[in-house]
Amino acid sequence: MNPLAGVCRARNAAATRAAILEAARTRFADEGYDVATVRAIATDAGIDPALVLRYFGSKEDLLAAVLADCGTICDILDGPREEFGARVAHSLLMDPLDSNKLTVLQVILRSGSSPKAGPMIRANSRTSFYEPMEAWLGGDDAPIRARALGAIIMGAAMSRGVDDNYGIENEVDRRKLCARLADILQRAVD
The missing domain is CATH 1.10.357 (Tetracycline Repressor; domain 2)
Incomplete structure:
Protein backbone atom coordinates (compact mmCIF):
# COMPACT_ATOMS: atom_id res chain seq x y z
CA MET A 1 0.00 0.00 0.00
CA ASN A 2 1.22 3.48 -0.87
CA PRO A 3 1.68 5.49 2.38
CA LEU A 4 0.96 8.75 0.54
CA ALA A 5 -2.33 7.60 -0.96
CA GLY A 6 -4.44 8.82 1.97
CA VAL A 7 -2.56 12.11 2.18
CA CYS A 8 -3.05 12.87 -1.51
CA ARG A 9 -6.71 11.86 -1.37
CA ALA A 10 -7.31 14.10 1.66
CA ARG A 11 -5.64 17.04 -0.05
CA ASN A 12 -7.76 16.51 -3.17
CA ALA A 13 -10.88 16.15 -1.03
CA ALA A 14 -10.11 19.41 0.75
CA ALA A 15 -9.43 21.16 -2.55
CA THR A 16 -12.65 19.79 -4.04
CA ARG A 17 -14.67 20.89 -1.01
CA ALA A 18 -13.11 24.37 -1.15
CA ALA A 19 -13.81 24.63 -4.90
CA ILE A 20 -17.45 23.68 -4.34
CA LEU A 21 -17.83 26.23 -1.54
CA GLU A 22 -16.28 28.98 -3.64
CA ALA A 23 -18.44 28.14 -6.66
CA ALA A 24 -21.57 28.02 -4.51
CA ARG A 25 -20.76 31.29 -2.77
CA THR A 26 -20.31 32.97 -6.15
CA ARG A 27 -23.46 31.46 -7.68
CA PHE A 28 -25.62 32.23 -4.63
CA ALA A 29 -24.26 35.81 -4.62
CA ASP A 30 -24.79 36.35 -8.35
CA GLU A 31 -28.10 34.51 -8.84
CA GLY A 32 -29.62 33.91 -5.43
CA TYR A 33 -30.37 30.55 -3.88
CA ASP A 34 -33.50 29.77 -5.89
CA VAL A 35 -31.90 30.34 -9.30
CA ALA A 36 -28.49 28.77 -8.64
CA THR A 37 -28.39 25.08 -9.50
CA VAL A 38 -26.25 22.24 -8.22
CA ARG A 39 -25.32 21.49 -11.83
CA ALA A 40 -24.06 25.07 -12.43
CA ILE A 41 -22.15 25.07 -9.14
CA ALA A 42 -20.52 21.76 -10.09
CA THR A 43 -19.62 23.09 -13.54
CA ASP A 44 -18.01 26.17 -11.96
CA ALA A 45 -16.06 23.93 -9.57
CA GLY A 46 -14.98 21.69 -12.44
CA ILE A 47 -16.56 18.54 -11.00
CA ASP A 48 -19.46 16.18 -11.54
CA PRO A 49 -22.74 17.34 -9.91
CA ALA A 50 -22.91 14.11 -7.91
CA LEU A 51 -19.81 15.22 -6.00
CA VAL A 52 -21.61 18.33 -4.72
CA LEU A 53 -24.23 16.10 -3.15
CA ARG A 54 -21.61 13.65 -1.93
CA TYR A 55 -19.72 16.39 -0.10
CA PHE A 56 -22.69 18.42 1.14
CA GLY A 57 -25.79 16.24 0.95
CA SER A 58 -28.17 18.80 -0.56
CA LYS A 59 -28.34 22.30 -1.92
CA GLU A 60 -29.76 23.43 1.45
CA ASP A 61 -26.80 21.89 3.26
CA LEU A 62 -24.46 23.57 0.80
CA LEU A 63 -25.99 26.97 1.59
CA ALA A 64 -25.60 26.23 5.30
CA ALA A 65 -21.91 25.46 4.70
CA VAL A 66 -21.44 28.70 2.73
CA LEU A 67 -23.03 30.69 5.56
CA ALA A 68 -21.00 28.85 8.22
CA ASP A 69 -17.82 29.50 6.24
CA CYS A 70 -18.29 33.27 6.54
Whole structure:
Protein backbone atom coordinates (compact mmCIF):
# COMPACT_ATOMS: atom_id res chain seq x y z
CA MET A 1 0.00 0.00 0.00
CA ASN A 2 1.22 3.48 -0.87
CA PRO A 3 1.68 5.49 2.38
CA LEU A 4 0.96 8.75 0.54
CA ALA A 5 -2.33 7.60 -0.96
CA GLY A 6 -4.44 8.82 1.97
CA VAL A 7 -2.56 12.11 2.18
CA CYS A 8 -3.05 12.87 -1.51
CA ARG A 9 -6.71 11.86 -1.37
CA ALA A 10 -7.31 14.10 1.66
CA ARG A 11 -5.64 17.04 -0.05
CA ASN A 12 -7.76 16.51 -3.17
CA ALA A 13 -10.88 16.15 -1.03
CA ALA A 14 -10.11 19.41 0.75
CA ALA A 15 -9.43 21.16 -2.55
CA THR A 16 -12.65 19.79 -4.04
CA ARG A 17 -14.67 20.89 -1.01
CA ALA A 18 -13.11 24.37 -1.15
CA ALA A 19 -13.81 24.63 -4.90
CA ILE A 20 -17.45 23.68 -4.34
CA LEU A 21 -17.83 26.23 -1.54
CA GLU A 22 -16.28 28.98 -3.64
CA ALA A 23 -18.44 28.14 -6.66
CA ALA A 24 -21.57 28.02 -4.51
CA ARG A 25 -20.76 31.29 -2.77
CA THR A 26 -20.31 32.97 -6.15
CA ARG A 27 -23.46 31.46 -7.68
CA PHE A 28 -25.62 32.23 -4.63
CA ALA A 29 -24.26 35.81 -4.62
CA ASP A 30 -24.79 36.35 -8.35
CA GLU A 31 -28.10 34.51 -8.84
CA GLY A 32 -29.62 33.91 -5.43
CA TYR A 33 -30.37 30.55 -3.88
CA ASP A 34 -33.50 29.77 -5.89
CA VAL A 35 -31.90 30.34 -9.30
CA ALA A 36 -28.49 28.77 -8.64
CA THR A 37 -28.39 25.08 -9.50
CA VAL A 38 -26.25 22.24 -8.22
CA ARG A 39 -25.32 21.49 -11.83
CA ALA A 40 -24.06 25.07 -12.43
CA ILE A 41 -22.15 25.07 -9.14
CA ALA A 42 -20.52 21.76 -10.09
CA THR A 43 -19.62 23.09 -13.54
CA ASP A 44 -18.01 26.17 -11.96
CA ALA A 45 -16.06 23.93 -9.57
CA GLY A 46 -14.98 21.69 -12.44
CA ILE A 47 -16.56 18.54 -11.00
CA ASP A 48 -19.46 16.18 -11.54
CA PRO A 49 -22.74 17.34 -9.91
CA ALA A 50 -22.91 14.11 -7.91
CA LEU A 51 -19.81 15.22 -6.00
CA VAL A 52 -21.61 18.33 -4.72
CA LEU A 53 -24.23 16.10 -3.15
CA ARG A 54 -21.61 13.65 -1.93
CA TYR A 55 -19.72 16.39 -0.10
CA PHE A 56 -22.69 18.42 1.14
CA GLY A 57 -25.79 16.24 0.95
CA SER A 58 -28.17 18.80 -0.56
CA LYS A 59 -28.34 22.30 -1.92
CA GLU A 60 -29.76 23.43 1.45
CA ASP A 61 -26.80 21.89 3.26
CA LEU A 62 -24.46 23.57 0.80
CA LEU A 63 -25.99 26.97 1.59
CA ALA A 64 -25.60 26.23 5.30
CA ALA A 65 -21.91 25.46 4.70
CA VAL A 66 -21.44 28.70 2.73
CA LEU A 67 -23.03 30.69 5.56
CA ALA A 68 -21.00 28.85 8.22
CA ASP A 69 -17.82 29.50 6.24
CA CYS A 70 -18.29 33.27 6.54
CA GLY A 71 -17.53 33.19 10.27
CA THR A 72 -19.10 35.10 13.12
CA ILE A 73 -18.95 38.57 14.56
CA CYS A 74 -16.60 37.42 17.31
CA ASP A 75 -13.62 38.89 15.42
CA ILE A 76 -14.91 42.45 15.79
CA LEU A 77 -15.95 41.89 19.40
CA ASP A 78 -12.36 41.02 20.29
CA GLY A 79 -10.77 44.13 21.73
CA PRO A 80 -11.50 46.87 24.23
CA ARG A 81 -15.21 47.70 24.43
CA GLU A 82 -14.51 51.45 24.47
CA GLU A 83 -12.72 51.10 21.10
CA PHE A 84 -15.48 49.09 19.40
CA GLY A 85 -16.87 51.97 17.33
CA ALA A 86 -13.46 53.08 16.07
CA ARG A 87 -12.37 49.47 15.37
CA VAL A 88 -15.48 48.59 13.38
CA ALA A 89 -15.70 51.91 11.54
CA HIS A 90 -12.08 51.59 10.46
CA SER A 91 -12.72 48.04 9.29
CA LEU A 92 -15.81 49.10 7.35
CA LEU A 93 -14.38 52.27 5.81
CA MET A 94 -10.60 52.23 5.71
CA ASP A 95 -9.34 48.63 5.59
CA PRO A 96 -9.02 46.92 2.20
CA LEU A 97 -12.38 45.62 1.04
CA ASP A 98 -12.84 41.94 1.94
CA SER A 99 -14.42 40.44 -1.16
CA ASN A 100 -15.43 37.25 0.68
CA LYS A 101 -17.49 39.20 3.24
CA LEU A 102 -19.03 41.31 0.49
CA THR A 103 -19.96 38.14 -1.39
CA VAL A 104 -21.67 36.74 1.70
CA LEU A 105 -23.68 39.97 2.02
CA GLN A 106 -24.77 39.52 -1.60
CA VAL A 107 -25.82 35.95 -0.82
CA ILE A 108 -27.90 37.23 2.09
CA LEU A 109 -29.55 39.97 0.02
CA ARG A 110 -30.25 37.83 -3.04
CA SER A 111 -31.42 34.76 -1.12
CA GLY A 112 -33.07 36.19 2.00
CA SER A 113 -36.55 36.23 0.47
CA SER A 114 -36.36 32.61 -0.70
CA PRO A 115 -38.87 30.32 1.04
CA LYS A 116 -36.10 27.73 1.57
CA ALA A 117 -33.03 29.92 2.04
CA GLY A 118 -34.64 32.78 3.98
CA PRO A 119 -35.23 30.84 7.21
CA MET A 120 -31.67 29.45 7.04
CA ILE A 121 -30.22 32.92 6.54
CA ARG A 122 -32.25 34.36 9.42
CA ALA A 123 -31.21 31.49 11.71
CA ASN A 124 -27.56 31.98 10.73
CA SER A 125 -27.83 35.73 11.40
CA ARG A 126 -29.18 34.99 14.88
CA THR A 127 -26.47 32.49 15.80
CA SER A 128 -23.48 34.12 14.11
CA PHE A 129 -24.26 37.80 14.70
CA TYR A 130 -27.14 38.72 17.00
CA GLU A 131 -26.67 36.18 19.79
CA PRO A 132 -22.92 36.80 20.21
CA MET A 133 -23.52 40.56 19.99
CA GLU A 134 -26.30 40.41 22.60
CA ALA A 135 -24.14 38.38 24.97
CA TRP A 136 -21.26 40.82 24.53
CA LEU A 137 -23.47 43.89 25.02
CA GLY A 138 -25.39 42.52 28.02
CA GLY A 139 -28.34 44.21 29.68
CA ASP A 140 -32.07 44.16 29.15
CA ASP A 141 -31.93 46.14 25.92
CA ALA A 142 -29.13 44.08 24.35
CA PRO A 143 -31.41 42.65 21.63
CA ILE A 144 -32.42 46.16 20.56
CA ARG A 145 -28.86 47.51 20.57
CA ALA A 146 -27.61 44.42 18.70
CA ARG A 147 -30.17 44.96 15.96
CA ALA A 148 -29.35 48.66 15.73
CA LEU A 149 -25.67 47.78 15.39
CA GLY A 150 -26.53 45.15 12.79
CA ALA A 151 -28.47 47.66 10.73
CA ILE A 152 -25.66 50.22 10.85
CA ILE A 153 -22.94 47.68 10.06
CA MET A 154 -24.91 46.03 7.24
CA GLY A 155 -25.76 49.40 5.73
CA ALA A 156 -22.16 50.59 5.85
CA ALA A 157 -20.89 47.31 4.39
CA MET A 158 -23.40 47.36 1.55
CA SER A 159 -22.66 51.02 0.82
CA ARG A 160 -18.99 50.16 0.53
CA GLY A 161 -19.84 47.27 -1.75
CA VAL A 162 -21.68 49.65 -4.06
CA ASP A 163 -18.93 52.29 -4.03
CA ASP A 164 -15.60 51.27 -2.47
CA ASN A 165 -14.77 54.82 -1.41
CA TYR A 166 -18.36 55.94 -0.61
CA GLY A 167 -18.07 58.53 -3.36
CA ILE A 168 -15.47 60.39 -1.30
CA GLU A 169 -12.18 60.71 -3.13
CA ASN A 170 -10.51 62.87 -0.49
CA GLU A 171 -8.71 60.96 2.29
CA VAL A 172 -9.40 63.69 4.87
CA ASP A 173 -13.15 63.47 4.26
CA ARG A 174 -13.06 59.67 4.40
CA ARG A 175 -11.41 59.92 7.82
CA LYS A 176 -14.14 62.37 8.91
CA LEU A 177 -16.77 59.88 7.78
CA CYS A 178 -14.92 57.14 9.67
CA ALA A 179 -14.91 59.24 12.85
CA ARG A 180 -18.64 59.98 12.50
CA LEU A 181 -19.47 56.31 11.96
CA ALA A 182 -17.26 55.34 14.91
CA ASP A 183 -19.20 57.73 17.14
CA ILE A 184 -22.56 56.33 15.98
CA LEU A 185 -21.42 52.74 16.55
CA GLN A 186 -19.99 53.51 19.97
CA ARG A 187 -23.21 55.22 21.07
CA ALA A 188 -25.15 52.10 20.10
CA VAL A 189 -22.76 50.03 22.26
CA ASP A 190 -22.80 52.38 25.27
